[in-house]
Amino acid sequence: DLPSEKRDAVLSQKTELEKAGMLFEPFGDGAVLVRATPAVLGETDAKTLMGDIADTIMEFGDSLALKERIKKIAATMACHGSVRAGRILDANEMNALLRQMESVPYSGQCIHGRPTYIELKLKDIEKLFGRRE
Structure with missing residues (x-):
């Protein structure tokens, strides 16, 4: 489940996210079904990852060139693959x-x-x- 603005944000960048290894689709009202995440992330919390990606997209919107948006999203994904506190x-x-x-x-x-x-x-x-x- 994602708030509608976050759901719309990730769906607006679906093609670019698929290039990065995120496979997902709309699933009912206010949700997306995540089918795959980039292998480099290992085991990751898809809900948190999608929320963070949505935040990145919403923060930078269309103000960045496609290449820069992908770099920002990749940075967010990289953090999810890292060793976390605790x-x-x-x-x-x-x-x-x-x-x-x-x-x-x-x-x-x-x-x-x-x-x-x-x-x-x-x-x-x-x-x-x-x-x-």
């Missing part, structure tokens, strides 16, 4: 993620400019545990 990773996943980050330029921030990690010095950790003032 997700528990095992040691192997953590190490693999760190190795991948070492090989990617600008991995210190997401596509929206938010930091992906923070550096804590030993003195900062000691302060957190009451070892230093």
Whole structure:
């Protein structure tokens, strides 16, 4: 289920979204049926993804060229494929993620400019545990 303005927004860009791997169709009143999401996203919450895509389309509307709109939507999709706050990773996943980050330029921030990690010095950790003032 999507509010009608969001539903209309995603339907208005259906062809472009299909090029990016989003397969969906109108489904009754106020809903879309998502048949496929881009494989690169892995398992994703289709409802949240469609809502975020709709927000992006509504924010930028037709003010951007098609290529720029697709880039903005792709950025939104990329965030859905990322490791999110609260997700528990095992040691192997953590190490693999760190190795991948070492090989990617600008991995210190997401596509929206938010930091992906923070550096804590030993003195900062000691302060957190009451070892230093």
